[in-house]
Amino acid sequence: MSSWGSGLIRGLRVTWQNLARRSVTAQYPDAPPELPPRSRGVIALFEENCTVCMLCARECPCWCIYIDSHKEAVPPVEEGARERSTNVLDRFAIDYSLCMYCGICIEACPFDALEWSPEFEYAELDIRDLTHEKDRLREWMWTVPAPPGLDPAAAEPKEIATAQKAAEKAAAASQGQAAEETRDDGGGS
Amino acid sequence: MAEERVVGVGAGAAGFGGYDRGGGEPGGLATQDMVLNIGPQHPATHGVLRLRITLDGERIVGCEPIVGYMHRGVEKLFEVRDYRQIIVLANRHDWLSAFSSELGVVMAVERMLGMEVPERAVWARTLLAEMNRALNHLMFLGSYPIELGAITPIFYAFRERETLQQVMEEISGGRMHYMFNRVGGLKEDLPAGWLDRASAAVAAVRRRVPQIEDLIFGNEIFLARTRGVGTISPELISAYGVSGPIARASGVDFDLRRDEPYLAYPELAEEGVLRVTTGEDGDCHSRFGMLLEQVSVSLDLADACIARLRSLPQGPINQRLPKILKAPEGATYCWTENPLGINGYYLVSRGEKTPWRLKLRSASFNNIAVLPEVLRGCVVADMIAILGSMFFVVGDIDK
């Protein structure tokens, strides 16, 4: 601090310099924001995958998922087999006025029937309209982006790891077999 | 609204409140103290804190913080949520330091389970916690000047926040409530190229933060309003359990990152990246300066974490958890250095899916408790300067 007033002048200079700079405002409705794929905007339902296991509804910390279903008999696939029954989804609704956007339902789903979508433009004038029924939730599915690639240092997904293990085992097995065969060949000749 | 009638002589009688009720004849020269309710809806309380202030003219003779307008019973809710659901709630009491609050919960559970967290997760957690700290401090670096009437710094602060929030959103999907911690690590691994973008964001923020400093920190009016105002002595700090940047601004050299290290902080402290700075004056100005200082330390720490994450070998970022996670019977206390101060969780488990009790010690509650001591004798304008410099989040007070 050199003298009285230098701080004032420094401040005035900052605002003066910014006067000429471009604004950083994103003019939202005209310029839609670019959201990363992990963005938690809205939950989409891939209805076909849902088996009505109710795990999502039970895990939800704010009880905002409503599921109704009934059992239906499915004609046996093979002749003479027993008739089987499956759960048919009647209603799947998420009340976004209650939802805390934690994503536990999506984690809990064992069949990947729920996905995050970065869409966020579903404000309503009536709070009741914030309860999205399954048709609407199914529509969101079209907006679900592909997940981002992972960091090179990330552990391989367990599918790859198991597949690799299996492949290695198979390779080892076939190698052993081949070795045996050559040995056999050798023995034969 | 109740009015306190204080019998006395002229303006000097004000310092007198509460004593003279028996003496003196009523009538004569009477002054009336005015009771002013600051809040629960007042622009300076950013939230619903209410201060019941007794004024003599513009001078404060008494102050009573009335809390609880935003009480959500979070400790009771914790008892009926499993450990994944608790994270959702834990990041909501202090919405400006969501990541650090999550961290306390998962660390407590991990300690109970005796679980080892993968190294990459430890460094990523440290990185995110420090970015969260910078985000939190930037908020107050913007909101404090606005309470003093300078309207511009908050926009600069929000530009920086936006830069950081973008990378936070990219990794976690959330801009405030990250919900990214899990027991045993993080929810997902880092996206490809995220480290580059994170370090670019950190560099951009480091480049532009000095603008806030130039704009306001050396300003003579700002100095006049904050120097020597709201001084808190170290004794008062320890008496009320004030912690975090406020305590350090008063010269209380206490930082859990260094004094009871967790995450990757011991290593960072060894490398000398983690610097714990303390102020001397304990006034509003040094508290504000403390935030500026901590932002730059946080950015350094973030850079160190990014560098480390780049060099770490391939590995997982979380532990495989059982379907049903039960903490073994017992109790533990886990405290972390949240941006606003000490955030502690006392976890008592009876071996069930949910904790039997999870006590939350939040920083803001204690930080605000000291207000009546500090405010007495100030003028209304000082009250705003002091209140703003106590850096609190109402959700963190009321839980």
Added chain:
Amino acid sequence: MIVQALGVRTVDDLSEFGTDPWWLSLIKAVLIFVFLLLLTLFNIWFERRVVARMQHRAGPNKNGPFGLLQSLADAMKLMLKEDIMVKAADRLLYVLAPVISVIMAFLAFAVIPFGPVVDVPFTDRQTPLQLTDLPVGVLFVIAVASVGIYGIVLGGWASGSTYSLLGGMRSTAQVISYEVAMSLALVAVFLYAGSLSTSEIVNAQQRLWYALILLPSFIIFWVSMVGETNRAPFDMPEAEGELVAGYFTEYSSMKFAMFFLAEYINMVTVSAVATTLFLGGWRAPWPLSLWDGANAGYWPVLWFLAKVMMFMFVFVWLRGTLPRVRYDQFMALGWKVLIPVALLWTVAVATIRAMTLDGGLDRRVLVGGALVAVLLFLLLSIVGERAPKEEPEAEEQPFDPFAGGYPVPPMPGQRLPRPEPAGVVPGGAQPDQEDDTARRSATEEGD
């Protein structure tokens, strides 16, 4: 009556005024009214845009070209808002306050000269571009501005709310202190111009602006005009962080709009006064004044507006940068710095004027005298520092709150005793000290 100088007809003396026919006066009044309204709409937009740019935002840009109609839309919205009458309000004054405020804001502009004498289009009449002028024109502006403050004070009081009351109180104190500094700053101008009428002061600045000759006056006037208009960094009466919105916390709809309008017109008014008194009024600035036609016809209105807008920009710039001064610091600045400096400066100007006018003294003598004065002043201040004032040490004696039989405040060095819970002390007793302490210790033991 009319001087022909460089082809510019300026008002020579005040008899020029009051000769307009009623319709011309009416037209002028209406024009000023409309001009102020439009300028307010523009200024609100201007302020928002400039502040936005300083904060790297865009500012209003949707309504109309460049968002110019934004403030019009806001005004319309305000008119349609519900008009809330507060229960605790003093109805008459509550309604009257914004009206006073806004009327006074408009009134002050009556004596501001916009330009020289011009031809009225479509007639052969000539008239000055000024509604009227008085021999005490500037005093009129100051007086009207003071009455305008009544709007704020009454509004604050009549709202029946603590925040408003504090806002009004602050406003009163602020205006009382700063009016003094402001008027003192103007005295130097009067001394130089030899007149209090605005048009004559403008005429007197043909050669040199008073802002250059009377720089200290200009600075003092500038500071106090920011204080007068309740603008940042001196916006304590409406400090939103502290008093929510100060005196207009409880106002809504049109009444609020009137306060808002008054504030912006006041800004224009003080800018116009500053322009008139210090920046040569409507006269073209230097490079432009080389062109003969610059000061003739309707051109001067442009220069005048440009100067006013320059002041407006500074208002906005300050608002965008500075935090709010604390109330008591502001008072200290007014009373302890501005007023003494203005007084000294006035005395100095008066001395210099008197000497040069009478022609009795040489400049060298003047400079020498000034040097001696400065040396004396320095000497005095050094001597004053050497002998620090001996504060009578407050004797350390226990605080007797009932010394003399009635409650007294603690003396310096004495500490307040711990407050006792109410109801412990028997009422109406006239205790002496022993009784008092005995009782206190008794209650402490009881605790």
